[in-house]
Amino acid sequence: MSMTVLNKTYSLPPIDTRAVWRYAAARTETEETAALLNACLDELGDTLSPSVCYAVLPLRIDGARCDFGAFTVSSSSLAAHLNGCERAVVFAATVGVAIDRLITRYAALSPAKALLFQAIGAERIEALCDAFCLDVAGHKTRFSPGYGDLPLTAQRNIFAVLQCEKRIGLTLNDSLLMSPSKSVTAFVGL
Amino acid sequence: MTFRDFLQSHIVRLDGGMGTLLQQRDLQPGEHPERWNVTHPDVIVDIHKAYYDAGSHVVCTNTFGANLLKFDEEELERLVKAAVNNASTARAQSTAPQKKFIALDIGPSGKLLKPLGDLDFEEAVRVFAHTVRLGVKYGADLILIETMNDSYETKAALLAAKENSDLPVLVSNAYGEDGTLMTGATPEAMVALIEGMGADALGANCSLGPRGLRGVAEQLVKYASVPVVLKPNAGLPRAVDGNTVFDVTAEEFAAEVADLVKQGVRVVGGCCGTTPDYIRALTDAVEPLSPVPLTEKCRTVVSSYTHAVTFGEQPLLIGERINPTGKKRFKQALLENDITYLLSEGVKQQEHGVHLLDVNVGLPDIDEPAMLKTAVCELQAVLDLPLQIDTANIAAMEAALRRYNGKALINSVNGKADSMAAVFPLVKKYGGVVVALTLDENGIPATAEGRVAIAKNIIDTAATYGIGKHELVFDTLAMTVSADNTAATVTLSALKTIRETLGCHTSLGVSNVSFGLPNRDAVNGVFFAMALQNGLSAAIMNPYSADMRKTYYAYRALGGLDENCADYLNAAATFATATAVATPTETQTLDGTSPLQHAIVKGFATEAAALTRRMLTDMPPLTIVNDEIIPALNTVGCGFENKTVYLPQLLMSAEAAKHAFEEIKAVMASDTAAKKGPFVLATVHGDIHDIGKNIVKLLLENYGFAVIDLGKDVPPQTVVDTIVEHHAPLCGLSALMTTTVPAMEETVRLIKEHAPWCQTIVGGAVLTKDYADKIGADHYGKDAMECVRYAESVWANAANR
Numbered sequence: 001m002s003m004t005v006l007n008k009t010y011s012l013p014p015i016d017t018r019a020v021w022r023y024a025a026a027r028t029e030t031e032e033t034a035a036l037l038n039a040c041l042d043e044l045g046d047t048l049s050p051s052v053c054y055a056v057l058p059l060r061i062d063g064a065r066c067d068f069g070a071f072t073v074s075s076s077s078l079a080a081h082l083n084g085c086e087r088a089v090v091f092a093a094t095v096g097v098a099i100d101r102l103i104t105r106y107a108a109l110s111p112a113k114a115l116l117f118q119a120i121g122a123e124r125i126e127a128l129c130d131a132f133c134l135d136v137a138g139h140k141t142r143f144s145p146g147y148g149d150l151p152l153t154a155q156r157n158i159f160a161v162l163q164c165e166k167r168i169g170l171t172l173n174d175s176l177l178m179s180p181s182k183s184v185t186a187f188v189g190l
Numbered sequence: 191m192t193f194r195d196f197l198q199s200h201i202v203r204l205d206g207g208m209g210t211l212l213q214q215r216d217l218q219p220g221e222h223p224e225r226w227n228v229t230h231p232d233v234i235v236d237i238h239k240a241y242y243d244a245g246s247h248v249v250c251t252n253t254f255g256a257n258l259l260k261f262d263e264e265e266l267e268r269l270v271k272a273a274v275n276n277a278s279t280a281r282a283q284s285t286a287p288q289k290k291f292i293a294l295d296i297g298p299s300g301k302l303l304k305p306l307g308d309l310d311f312e313e314a315v316r317v318f319a320h321t322v323r324l325g326v327k328y329g330a331d332l333i334l335i336e337t338m339n340d341s342y343e344t345k346a347a348l349l350a351a352k353e354n355s356d357l358p359v360l361v362s363n364a365y366g367e368d369g370t371l372m373t374g375a376t377p378e379a380m381v382a383l384i385e386g387m388g389a390d391a392l393g394a395n396c397s398l399g400p401r402g403l404r405g406v407a408e409q410l411v412k413y414a415s416v417p418v419v420l421k422p423n424a425g426l427p428r429a430v431d432g433n434t435v436f437d438v439t440a441e442e443f444a445a446e447v448a449d450l451v452k453q454g455v456r457v458v459g460g461c462c463g464t465t466p467d468y469i470r471a472l473t474d475a476v477e478p479l480s481p482v483p484l485t486e487k488c489r490t491v492v493s494s495y496t497h498a499v500t501f502g503e504q505p506l507l508i509g510e511r512i513n514p515t516g517k518k519r520f521k522q523a524l525l526e527n528d529i530t531y532l533l534s535e536g537v538k539q540q541e542h543g544v545h546l547l548d549v550n551v552g553l554p555d556i557d558e559p560a561m562l563k564t565a566v567c568e569l570q571a572v573l574d575l576p577l578q579i580d581t582a583n584i585a586a587m588e589a590a591l592r593r594y595n596g597k598a599l600i601n602s603v604n605g606k607a608d609s610m611a612a613v614f615p616l617v618k619k620y621g622g623v624v625v626a627l628t629l630d631e632n633g634i635p636a637t638a639e640g641r642v643a644i645a646k647n648i649i650d651t652a653a654t655y656g657i658g659k660h661e662l663v664f665d666t667l668a669m670t671v672s673a674d675n676t677a678a679t680v681t682l683s684a685l686k687t688i689r690e691t692l693g694c695h696t697s698l699g700v701s702n703v704s705f706g707l708p709n710r711d712a713v714n715g716v717f718f719a720m721a722l723q724n725g726l727s728a729a730i731m732n733p734y735s736a737d738m739r740k741t742y743y744a745y746r747a748l749g750g751l752d753e754n755c756a757d758y759l760n761a762a763a764t765f766a767t768a769t770a771v772a773t774p775t776e777t778q779t780l781d782g783t784s785p786l787q788h789a790i791v792k793g794f795a796t797e798a799a800a801l802t803r804r805m806l807t808d809m810p811p812l813t814i815v816n817d818e819i820i821p822a823l824n825t826v827g828c829g830f831e832n833k834t835v836y837l838p839q840l841l842m843s844a845e846a847a848k849h850a851f852e853e854i855k856a857v858m859a860s861d862t863a864a865k866k867g868p869f870v871l872a873t874v875h876g877d878i879h880d881i882g883k884n885i886v887k888l889l890l891e892n893y894g895f896a897v898i899d900l901g902k903d904v905p906p907q908t909v910v911d912t913i914v915e916h917h918a919p920l921c922g923l924s925a926l927m928t929t930t931v932p933a934m935e936e937t938v939r940l941i942k943e944h945a946p947w948c949q950t951i952v953g954g955a956v957l958t959k960d961y962a963d964k965i966g967a968d969h970y971g972k973d974a975m976e977c978v979r980y981a982e983s984v985w986a987n988a989a990n991r
Contacts (some may be wrong), residue, residue, distance in 0.1 A: 003219045003432075004428075004433070005427075006427060006428070021838075024838050025836060025837040025838075026836035026838050026839075028836070029838075030839055032839065032842055033793075033836075036793075049366065049368070049372075056429075071220060097372065097374070098374075100306055101571075105572035108530045108568075108884070109533060110845055111844070111884045111885050111888050112842045112844075112845055114884065115838060116838060118881055152928075152929055160220035161219045165298060165300045166396070169339050169340075169372035171300060171302040172300075173307060173878070174308055175878075175927065175930055177308075177877075179308065179878075180306065181879075
């Protein structure tokens with residue numbers, strides 16, 4: 001069986017500040033916090049490097065068992081999510097290390113800025129995933145390891161197949177977290 | 191002929207892709223290609239032989255991912271042995287006429303190094319070292335470290351290769367479309383790092399086709415003195431009828447690469463998507479060409495993990511503020527392991543325009559090697575300026591150089607035989623430009639000639655270690671002019687001779703000259719100008735000094751180094767405000783609170799600091815804390831609990847309060863402020879999310895707790911040991927992931943067992959009250975204010991007993 005892993009990149013839409021405030025646990029902004037967010041966005045500039053790698057896999061569902069050819073995972077919630085699809089896209093997306101550097105920098109120096117950079121990073125990676133999913137699947141619904149009963153260990157399968165380290169510089173830590181941290185892996189039904 | 195000799199005088203042809211060919215032979219997605227060395231040796235031999243037959247001088251063993259993180263020791267040895275054997279077999283079988291070598295191929299570990307990821311630098315060195323030793327054992331002729339997208343991992347792999355073999359080492363990085371590595375380094379920075387450590391060749395491979403890598407290759411040729419390697423992909427992959435195809439043909443590929451060979455690239459091959467056909471075309475295209483001779487670039491250059499800084503193009507500013515000498519607050523910070531203070535000094539100096547940061551943490555009674563290593567690691571996690579490692583302690587110098595992510599400036603060596611014998615081997619091993627002081631066993635010569643003579647001796651001795659004079663920067667020692675009125679002129683005369691006659695770059699610690707005089711800044715500023723005029727390349731200086739900054743920007747404008755005086759104009763705007771910063775005059779704000787309370791509530795940090803400074807002139811520090819800062823914090827804290835203030839505003843206020851506290855600390859003797867606690871704080875083992883923990887820390891400090899912050903990914907035993915050592919009454923643990931909650935449970939269990947007096951409070955995204963109870967924690971902290979309230983209550987109960 002042959003399978004092609006491809007790379008994509010997108011220019012992201014303008015930042016959705018309402019989403020940023022939501023990720024920063026703030027229901028509203030104040031004059032002061034809005035000024036801080038603007039300062040953070042200026043500092044971030046265009047340092048993000050959004051990239052995605054993905055492959056289209058065959059799919060056979062048998063109960064909770066999802067067989068993608070290259071690997072199988074057992075998850076009734078993933079099976080329900082992909083129900084009726086004959087193929088699935090598996091992808092890994094990251095906005096790169098720049099945002100992690102800023103978060104680290106301000107974790108020590110300014111937790112308020114660190115919080116906002118965390119929130120900006122969360123908004124940006126979701127925007128990247130939305131752009132990718134709309135592009136390849138025409139919809140935005142995706143399913144990631146850790147959702148429902150899909151175990152985080154599925155990360156190992158995804159990384160083995162996509163070679164994320166080599167393709168987009170995305171690595172998996174021992175505790176199955178990803179570095180850079182503003183990254184997502186997921187399945188999308190076709 | 192050895193490979194090293196061959197490399198000096200030939201255009202070297204490497205092989206092409208392996209992975210894509212194995213896929214065509216039915217390697218399954220997710221399967222480890224390295225295992226095929228044992229399971230399908232015939233296929234591997236076939237591919238190697240096809241490359242030799244196509245004209246490769248060097249084939250790379252099928253060991254890209256052969257490391258201890260992916261295979262156990264026993265399997266790894268079998269795989270590397272088989273891999274080298276397969277290449278040997280292919281070499282024996284091929285009848286092609288060219289010289290044939292075998293490179294041990296080493297790709298990235300697959301993990302990102304700390305602080306971005308979870309792989310420790312020394313662990314990475316250990317992992318690569320193991321593969322290197324196996325390659326040496328089974329007879330590789332050279333080592334190719336390739337596809338590295340991180341400068342730090344590149345350093346780890348190169349260090350492992352140099353420490354465990356004498357084989358030639360080629361180092362190749364994967365550059366992105368923006369022409370930098372994934373973690374930010376430019377080609378120039380990578381040249382500095384890799385050449386500094388003594389690699390035999392360096393270059394670029396993978397990620398892009400030959401056209402995409404053209405700019406990177408040109409940069410590498412421009413800056414590198416060693417041969418440049420280029421091993422591009424066959425363009426970009428596409429899926430056609432379920433197969434992967436690449437968009438650059440063999441002929442196009444060969445023509446593009448050959449064109450870069452004409453510009454100076456010396457080692458060529460192909461990466462993903464290239465096949466023996468590409469190498470055959472490449473062989474035909476480069477065979478008629480003669481190698482462009484290598485030239486010594488002799489640049490004096492240091493680097494960080496993002497960029498290179500070159501001596502000579504512009505005068506350089508080296509910020510001197512990370513140094514405890516004469517700074518009470520800094521000494522206290524070091525003794526308390528308060529790294530944040532050191533980081534903020536670094537960031538502040540960067541904001542003041544310095545090009546490099548001097549790092550000196552030398553204090554009596556401090557473990558300097560450990561502290562300097564920590565300081566370097568912490569600084570390079572948050573700052574992209576090259577560092578000057580400043581220490582007289584050789585063990586500390588080595589510890590810091592080893593961990594430094596780039597090519598450092600080293601401060602210093604001098605003309606004493608034992609100094610050179612200790613420092614030069616480190617410069618040779620880790621790379622670095624070293625500041626050389628013109629003094630020797632007989633002290634500092636009183637004459638310029640005497641200092642120049644020492645400089646010559648240092649140059650000659652460095653040469654015996656293989657260190658060129660461009661790796662030396664001479665400091666002719668600014669002496670105190672109030673003690674000897676010729677002190678400045680002797681220093682400047684020696685400086686000028688070294689710069690103009692010996693052709694070396696220079697640096698000076700400028701401010702010594704004014705010692706003992708009033709208004710030192712004025713003297714320093716003029717001396718700095720005189721030194722620049724005499725050929726000073728870099729000054730170690732106080733970047734907050736207006737006089738120094740004025741001199742620097744004016745000198746560059748006058749010297750034709752500042753186009754349209756643009757930098758001067760920018761800087762001049764700050765000269766005026768520097769003296770008049772934030773001196774608010776009103777004593778009452780509209781809502782009736784004091785200006786300081788207002789500044790804290792609003793989160794205006796600079797203003798809060800300035801107001802505190804002013805109030806300290808006529809108010810006792812503790813009155814400011816109790817009547818101003820704490821009430822302001824309570825206002826915001828209550829707002830947060832009542833959901834009228836949200837987390838970002840709470841943090842801004844806490845930071846403003848922290849700035850106010852910094853001013854208070856600066857005037858209070860370190861031990862008079864009785865602190866509550868200590869409160870031991872950690873993000874649990876396996877978890878690297880620490881923002882919540884940092885928020886708790888900030889607020890606890892605001893409320894007067896001494897916090898021992900163990901950081902993130904902290905092993906349970908470390909937490910317990912710290913609690914026991916300090917007999918800490920409180921411990922806070924944070925975990926974000928469900929996968930790391932077991933580590934939290936284990937930590938709580940150990941605390942209960944070994945430190946039963948200690949109250950535990952746990953928090954983090956996945957935790958709930960039920961979960962906290964289940965794992966035996968004393969309290970669940972739903973947010974940072976909750977932690978403060980709990981800590982206060984525990985402390986009050988303890989005090990009542």
